[in-house]
Amino acid sequence: MQQASKAANRFALTLALAASLFASGCAVLEPKLPEADAAIPAQWPLPPTTAMAATPGAVTAQAYASADAMDIGWRDFFIDPNLTELIARALDNNRDLRVAVLNVERARAQYRIQRADRVPSVGVNGTMTRTGGDNRSPSNEFTATVGVVDFELDLFGRVRNLSQSALQQYFAQEEARRSAQLSLVAEIANAYLTLITDQELQRVAREALVNRQNALTLTEKRHELGAVSALDLSQAQTSIESARTDLSRYAGRVAQDINALTLLVGAPIDPALLPSRFDLQVSGLRSLPAGLPSQVLLRRPDVLQAEHLLRSANANIGAARAAFFPSIRLTGGIGHASDELSNLFNSGTQFWSFAPEINLPIFQGGRLSGNLNAATAGRDIALAQYEKSIQVGFREVADALALTRTLAEEKASQEALVIAAARTEALSRARYEAGSDSYLVLLDAQRTLYAAQQSLVATQLAEQTNRVTLYKVLGGGWNENDT
Numbered sequence: 376m377q378q379a380s381k382a383a384n385r386f387a388l389t390l391a392l393a394a395s396l397f398a399s400g401c402a403v404l405e406p407k408l409p410e411a412d413a414a415i416p417a418q419w420p421l422p423p424t425t426a427m428a429a430t431p432g433a434v435t436a437q438a439y440a441s442a443d444a445m446d447i448g449w450r451d452f453f454i455d456p457n458l459t460e461l462i463a464r465a466l467d468n469n470r471d472l473r474v475a476v477l478n479v480e481r482a483r484a485q486y487r488i489q490r491a492d493r494v495p496s497v498g499v500n501g502t503m504t505r506t507g508g509d510n511r512s513p514s515n516e517f518t519a520t521v522g523v524v525d526f527e528l529d530l531f532g533r534v535r536n537l538s539q540s541a542l543q544q545y546f547a548q549e550e551a552r553r554s555a556q557l558s559l560v561a562e563i564a565n566a567y568l569t570l571i572t573d574q575e576l577q578r579v580a581r582e583a584l585v586n587r588q589n590a591l592t593l594t595e596k597r598h599e600l601g602a603v604s605a606l607d608l609s610q611a612q613t614s615i616e617s618a619r620t621d622l623s624r625y626a627g628r629v630a631q632d633i634n635a636l637t638l639l640v641g642a643p644i645d646p647a648l649l650p651s652r653f654d655l656q657v658s659g660l661r662s663l664p665a666g667l668p669s670q671v672l673l674r675r676p677d678v679l680q681a682e683h684l685l686r687s688a689n690a691n692i693g694a695a696r697a698a699f700f701p702s703i704r705l706t707g708g709i710g711h712a713s714d715e716l717s718n719l720f721n722s723g724t725q726f727w728s729f730a731p732e733i734n735l736p737i738f739q740g741g742r743l744s745g746n747l748n749a750a751t752a753g754r755d756i757a758l759a760q761y762e763k764s765i766q767v768g769f770r771e772v773a774d775a776l777a778l779t780r781t782l783a784e785e786k787a788s789q790e791a792l793v794i795a796a797a798r799t800e801a802l803s804r805a806r807y808e809a810g811s812d813s814y815l816v817l818l819d820a821q822r823t824l825y826a827a828q829q830s831l832v833a834t835q836l837a838e839q840t841n842r843v844t845l846y847k848v849l850g851g852g853w854n855e856n857d858t
Contacts, residue, residue, distance in 0.1 A: 405536055405693025408686060409758055413765035415669055444849030445674055448856035449560050452846055455567075455657045457648045461640055462563050466556065468641030475555040482541075482548035489541035492534050495526040500708075503716075517716045522708020522728070533697035536690045543687035550680035557676060557852040563639050564843045568655060570632035572836040575653040577625035579828045584618040587821065590804075591615055594814055607814035614818055618825075655839045658846065672768040675850040681761040688754040695750040698743050704732040768848060775845035782838040789831040796824040 453459050466472060500520045507513035529535055591611040597603045637644050672678055707729040713719045736743060803820035806812040846852060 404532055404696040405539075405690055408689050409754075411685075411758060411762045411765065413762045413769070415672075415766060415769045444671070444846055444851035445854065447846075447851050448854040449852050450856050452851060453564065453657055455650075455654070457650065458564060458567050458657055460648055461567065461636070461644070462560055464642060465559055465563050465640045469559055469639060470641055472552075472555055472559050475552040479545070479548045479552050482545040486538070486541040486545040490538045492527070493529065493538055495523040495705075497521065497523055500710075515714055515716075516712060517714070517719050518710055518712045519719060520708040520710030520728075522706070522710070524706050524708075526705045528703040528705065530703065531697035531700045533694045533702070536693035536697065540687045540690040540694065543683045543690065547680045547683035547687065550676045550683060553676035553853040554680060557847055557850070559639065560852040561843050561847040563636070564657060565840055566632065566636045566639055567650065568657060568836055568839050568843070570629065570636060571650045571653060571655055572832055573625055573628040573632055574650065575832050576829060577622065577629055578653070579825070579832070580618055580621040580625055583821070583825050584615065584622055587611065587615045587618050590807075590814070590817065590821075593808065597810075602810065603814060610814055610818055614821065655835050657839060658842050669769055669772075671849060672765055672772070675764075675768050675848075676853060678761070678764045678768055681757070681764040685754070685757040685761045688750070688757040691750040692747070692754055695743070695747040698746065699736065701733055701735045704734070706730045706732070771848040772845070775841055775848055778837075778841045779845065782834065782841055786831070786834045786838055789827065789834045793824070793827045793831050796820070796827040800824045 449462060450459050453462070498521070500518075500522075502518050504516045504518075505513060506516075527534055591608075591614075594603060594608050594611040598605065598608045633644070633649065673682075707727070709725065709727040711719050711724040712726055713721065713724045718724065800817075800820040800823070803812060803817045807814060807817040
């Protein structure tokens, strides 16, 4: 028993020494993370030019001034209750987002696997060996061992760098999930806005059809009296068929919009959640302020994902450099051995073993240099991708800010155009009914009003879609409520 105790103490001392060497291993072989140079201005190219909305319950300008877009939850940004309910259901049921979540789970499991190499693996092993031959009788040997198998002392940080690389990959997947959620929220909002728009265009086409049918009825009566020619009657009939064609086309678009929204939500949609009136004001902000520093891009999920991938690639360089140096692996254990199973744990059957292994690379045929060059090139690629993600984000925000002002001006002019076209159509109708003008003049006024109404609805859609886009490209949309 005393000898076994000494053996156990020696084995414990060996493991303690190995652990201390492992703990003192440093990752000095990993190079310093290079600084990104995205070459973008410190401020956006446009100043803020629009005011906040005065919508009850909306986010106020003062509240937004102290928060970035990513800190405004989508439940607080969108004020339409049907839209927020659809977004909530999509986050639970959308299959693309579910895949992104599962990718995070897989990356986390892979990190745990890689991290396990940093600590000794202790296990229990039991064996039975039966031997024999022509000149000797069969014999049995039973062993039971507990110990460490093939544990690498991380003297040069190779295992640590590989673990760090896996950790950064896990973080990158988490940011990819956030980016997928951000995109899903924006897609749901845009699909909802498109459905509202097509419903309104369908209503405009139906209203135009009714007006032209009334005009046709009047034209038929006047044609029977000989007041108008057959040409006017034919033109009235042509305008009706044109409006009927538009009505059918928009009905098909509405059906497609509902199907697209159902796919994004990932489950059947309750008809009560579909829009019932024309209201494109889905966000609580008229626009997001442009006077924010461009550094807010560094908090975008896709930019953070690129940064974590850069850190992962940089850690791989440290692991590739460490492969040039000697590696030490330890295998050891203590246990019992006996030729009888019933005597396996009796006194006098204990033993211990300790087998260190040192590997010194001398000639690898260029494998180690190739691995290092590949890791360095991968780091440089990741750096370029990180810089590009910042540049792309800056352009997206700048484009959205530019459209904020131009779309507001376009909307104002379109509204004035609709008012003027409606007044012209009313005057033309009165003159036609009085017999002062031909139907061609009224038809031209109807077409102008119809086109102006369609253009106004399209501009309103573009304006609201741009607000959603600006909220998204500034990094908002993956928080549920204000943080």
